[in-house]
Every structure is written in structure tokens, then in C-alpha cells.
Amino acid sequence: MKRRTLLLAGATGAGALVVGWLAVPQRSRLGSPGLLPVRNGEVALNGWIKVGADGAIVLAMPRSEMGQGVYTALPMLAAEELDVPLASVRVERAGNDTIYGNVATVLAGLPFHPLDDEREDGFGRAKAARWVVGKIGRELGINATGGSTSVVDAWEVVRTAAATARASLLGAAALQWKLPVDELKVRNGVVSHASGPSAHYGELARFAAATPPGTVRLKAREDWSLIGKPAPRLDLPAKVDGTARFGVDVRPPGLKFAAVRLCPMLGGAPGRVDASVASKMPGVERLVMLPAYGGSTAGFAVIAKTSWHAMRAAAAVDVQWEQRPAGPLDSARIEQQLEAAVRSGDGYAFHSSGDVDAAERRASRTIEAWYRAPFLAHATMEPMNCTARVADGKVEVWAPTQVPLMARDIAARVAGVPAEAVTVHVPLLGGGFGRRLEVDYVGVAVRVAMDAGGAPVQLLWPREEDTTHDFYRPMHVVRLRAAVEDAQVASLRIDSAGDAITPRWFQRAMPPLAGPVDLPDKTTSEGLFDLPYAFPNQRMAHTATRSGVPVGFWRSVGHSHNAFFSESFIDELAGAMQVDPVEYRRGLLRHAPRYRAVLDLAARRAGWGTPLPAARARGVALHESFGTIVAQVAEVSIDAGGPRVHRVVCALDCGTVVNPTIVAQQMESAVVFALTAALHGRIDIKDGQVQQRNFPDYRMLLAAQAPHVETWTVASERPPAGVGEPGVPPLAPAVANALFALTGKRLRSLPLNLAAADA
Missing domain, CATH: 3.30.365.10 (Aldehyde oxidase/xanthine dehydrogenase, molybdopterin binding domain)
Incomplete structure (x- = not known):
């Protein structure tokens, strides 16, 4: 075989070289x-x-x-x-x-249905694609x-x-x-x-x-x-x-501090700048103008004796800000554009089976609903920061980053040195959630350090800059339509629209690998195209838009909002069929025993169907993401402050459990993170400016509002699957479904607002 491969490579050129490369076993990762x-x-x-x-x-x-x-x-x-x-x-x-x-994160981008491997006999299409992409991932x-x-x-x-x-x-x-x-x-x-x-x-x-x-x-x-x-x-x-060291704890000798202030209009830039007052303030050393690095917005930073001096001086600079050339961004207008994109029906079909058009023509009735999710910020507990030193043709960076090699590369590009001249230290991260997959803050810190005379500089984003200059979870709008024939749902059609994250991220973080053409991005439709339910006719399509708002990966990415859309609509269908929500899902999962086992475990442990205290209700949701199947049952009431979640029962099949304590911690963390977004999370943009600035108007769930969370795992001998994110997606629909059971009002937009509910 090897001899034939070499012959082909020599005889037919590049195409055969690729064939020959594919025939070579995957490179060992053991290393020397x-x-x-x-x-x-x-x-x-x-x-x-x-x-x-x-x-x-x-x-x-x-x-x-x-x-x-x-x-x-x-x-x-x-x-x-x-x-x-x-x-x-x-x-x-x-x-x-x-x-x-x-390599696993490269493989995760493949747009295959999670049941594909179970449907294939032997080395099928999904397994072959994973082998090839895994080989590429090892090389990259x-x-x-x-x-x-x-x-x-x-x-x-x-x-x-x-x-x-x-x-x-x-x-x-x-x-x-x-x-x-x-x-x-x-x-x-x-x-x-x-x-x-x-x-x-x-x-x-x-x-x-x-x-x-x-x-x-x-x-x-x-x-x-x-x-x-x-x-x-x-x-x-x-x-x-207190001995743990995060990015904000870095203290190399001779450290100076800086604070960033970026144009409040996303994509804009500073025009006239008057720093005369700021430059005379105590502890202030220098103002550094900043272009837009790594997809950020342009602005400036002030170097000073302490972070407090730097932040006060940055606020004192008189700036005439200018809008982006394409005009100001507006989230209300973007939502209208997304709805129009859904209506156009021009989306890329990530999944299609059967004949949806024919089923809709035969239907005795059609059930249709529109769902919406807003932009969201990450709001990591540790605000964005990076410490950098540029001296003698070398760069040293202390960056709480999820992508150290990309941090190294942007530091090299900004400083104009080879990548080999950059050293990156990675301290502990005070939360990532996808925000620290970006490297804008590293580029900005290196640029500031270039003007610090060889001294290290710690650049800190004040919370207001952090919130108003994030890479947001995209806004999405979706229309779901089911055709009913002979008292059964005969087809499910889902059309969605929203910005694609992956192409924008590649352009920012890996410019050499970013191509000129946007390929279909799995993250836009994950949680919609890959549902486990046995509807005989299905079509799930997405229209990828480019709103101009900087968008990025957010904990559980597309699943975070798509699960709300799909699992809320499944509950709507259960109601239309007059079937209990758990039993309705069980009936659609006859061919998917792993999903059914997780659903049954959650329902059993939550006491589904048993009496509850007065004015309380349960809601259920089931979702697979990152290889892990999670079912959640939320127990909800309503008080003067709105919805109150008392208990969440999580059941999951994540393959082999390495450390059950960490699994439970991640489920608890995911529930609190997701509940914060479900009840409070939204980013509004008007005249190009993000309206939410800090925790008073970008609210977090308080400790006293956190529900009791129970975690139950299904025994499995499969390899481990993801745990950090899969607990997020089912929470919002489980709560929304419980609120419907309690009030009869269907909530189809996030965050969940009873005053805006659809009857």
C-alpha cells in the first residue's frame, strides 16, 4: 500500500499527494x-x-x-x-x-447529527470525516x-x-x-x-x-x-x-498600570482628543492611542502609577468620538433584519429528511411559532486584563487566555517580532465562558507596553469597558413550524437567522487561516438541526448574517439559545397533542434509548407527576450538546420579583465520569449561569452604543436566588464527553415550560418576561 501511494504521488501531482497523506497513519501525540x-x-x-x-x-x-x-x-x-x-x-x-x-475541538466543528454514528454500520461517512479531520487537527x-x-x-x-x-x-x-x-x-x-x-x-x-x-x-x-x-x-x-495567581495578580518587577477607554460606539474611533487635564493628574505617565486590534474597537489607554490613577485619568480625557463609517448599529433594527432573513427562506439546510413540503400540503393544520434571543455579554468575574513587557526585541506576556498560541501570534504581529521572540505565561482565569478565546486584549496590552520604556504594564478593562466592548453571543430569530396529519406531527421545519461566530473568530484570531468565503457554521444551527426526535419529515436551515456587532463564543454557543427554541416548541407540540410533556418526548425517542434513559432518570428523580406545593409547577427540557445528553426538570413559582426557581434536577449521560464531584460542580455552575441569562440577560444597542454598562443594569443571579441543584449521572462505558457547557442549554426552556404550566402563558423571547408573554 505504501509503495502504491508513493507511485501515485509521483505520477499525478497534488491530488495524489493528498491521497498519499491520507493513507499515512495519524501522527502520534506522545512526543519526545x-x-x-x-x-x-x-x-x-x-x-x-x-x-x-x-x-x-x-x-x-x-x-x-x-x-x-x-x-x-x-x-x-x-x-x-x-x-x-x-x-x-x-x-x-x-x-x-x-x-x-x-484535536477534539477541531472535530467538534463537524456538522453531523449526534445519532449518525449509531445509524452507521462500520466505517461510515461520519466516522471517515472524523478520521480525516482528526488527522488535520493533529497537524494544525x-x-x-x-x-x-x-x-x-x-x-x-x-x-x-x-x-x-x-x-x-x-x-x-x-x-x-x-x-x-x-x-x-x-x-x-x-x-x-x-x-x-x-x-x-x-x-x-x-x-x-x-x-x-x-x-x-x-x-x-x-x-x-x-x-x-x-x-x-x-x-x-x-x-x-489566596495564594492562587490570576491575571490581575501578576506583579513583575517595575510594573506599571494602564486602563483602556474605547470608542463607545461599536466600530467607531476617536476623533479629536484633548488629554491636557488628564496628563496633569497625579500618577499619570502617558496616553497611548489604540487602533482596533483583534476585532476590538479603537480608543486609547492611559499608563499610570496604579490602576486607579489610570482609570481616573482615562475618564478625564476629553474625546470627540466618531461613528463607524457604515453607520451606527441598532439591536432593534437588527432584530427586524433577522426576521426578514427568516421569511426569505434562503438559509442553508443543515439537516433534511423526508419531504417536508409534501407533509405540509397534506396537513390538517399547522402549528407555527416565532422565538427570539438577544445579544449577551460574558461578564466574567475577572475583568479583561493582560500584562506585557516589550524590550530588546522580545515580548513577554502574562495573559489569562484560552488560546495561548494565538495570544503569542497577535503579540508578535503587534510588536513586529517573530513568534519565537514572544513568551506567554498563562495564569489562572477568573472565568472564560468563551470571552478569553479572543485575543484583542493581548494585542492592546502589547501596544501599550511598547510605549512603556521596557517596563511591564498591566492593562485592565474597567467593568464598563468590559461590558460595552465584548464579543457578544449573537442575536437569533427563529420560526418553527409543525404540520399535523391524522392527529400526529408529520413534519418539523425550522428556519433561523443570526450572525455566524466561527468565520468572524477565525478572521480575528487566526488571520492567516481565515479564508475569503464563509462556510456554513455549525454553531448557528446546533441544537436545531441535530434533534433526536423521530419526526418523519424534517428540514432545519439557517441564514448566516453579518450585523456588524462583534460576536463570539458564549458558554454552550448556539445550543444556549437554540435549545430554548426547540425544547419550548416541543412542549408546545405536546400541548397541542394533549400529551404529558415527558410522555410526548418519550414517544419521540423510541429509537434513541440513551436520550430516553436520561429523560426518565430526570423525571423519576424530580418526582414528575407527583403533587407540588400550591402555586408551583415543573417544566422539563432535554438536550444534547458537546456529546453529553442532559435532561433538566425545573420547579418554579412566581413571587413579587418575577419567576423563582426553587429546584433543578439534572440528569446526564456524559460517558465515563472522571470525577463525579467536578461533574456536579459544573452542572451547578451551568444552572446558575443559564438562569442568570434566562431571567435577566440582554444587551441592547442604540446609536451604536451598548446600553448596559455594569452589574446594576446587566444583572446577575444573587446567591439567595440560586436554586437547589441535584445531579444524577447515567452509568456509561463510553469515552468521556463534555461537561462544562451542556448544563446550560436545557435550563431556559425547562423554566419557560414550567411557567407555562403555572400561568398558561407561552414565553417565546429571552429573557423570560411574563408581562410580554404570548397567550
């Missing part, structure tokens, strides 16, 4: 020991694992810790295969090699923390790296002691033999580095002692005692 710097007696055994002189394990960590638990989950994978206590594993930032790229080596893929991507590679290291360590002991390797035992990082010899990993590491691992076998599931069991988070003690 030379990728890891060693110090203090450490020994690297491959590109992921080092062993300390005391036997402690160091794991190369390519992902960012932003509260989702990767600094614990990934060490658990390594500790399991190495048979060491979790506490003896620490993480160290990985380098820039492609082995650390997140895009290092990103997002899409709930950190554990998914690490599942095979980290366990294999640890198992390979363990095999070499055991092999080294067997050679030294002249004993059969299969007679050796490992416990807590100590290799021993019944005849007496024993040594910890640190004593064997140097010999192991020169010992081939031989046959490497991953542990059998029944032999696991860590995976699947609760384990304390390794990052928790430092966060409790």
Missing part, C-alpha cells in the same frame, strides 16, 4: 522527552510526563484552568495509569508543540481550551503517555533487578517485587529514560482506583488561602 525542560533532577519520559527526583510526577498542561477543573481531571488520568496518589501529580504549562493541540496543533473538550481530548493521549512512562519504569526495574516485568507490582509510585527489591519512580527514572516501554496497555476499567471516584480539586487550597 526533549519537549519538556527539566530541572532539579527531573527526568522526562515523553512529551507529557516528567518524574522528579523524589518520585513526584509532573504533567505537561496545555489547557487553561478557568474553574472547570482541568488542573484536577487531567492529573487524575495520569495518576491512574501511573499508580500514584493524585496529590503527587503537579502540572506545568506545556510548550508550543503540535502534540498539545486540542491548535491549542485552545473550549468546547468542553479538555478531558475529551486528553482521555487517550494523557493516559497513553502515563501508561508508556509506567511501562518504561517497570522495564527499568526489571532490567536492574533481573526479574520478569510481569512479576513487579506498583503501589503509590513504588515498584516492588515479592522477593524484596523496591524503588520509587524517582530512583528508576534515569534508567527508564533509556528503556523502551515494550507493549503498552491501558488499565482495564475494573482496575481503576481513581477514575470515576470523587477527588478533591488540586487548585482549591490555593484559591481558598
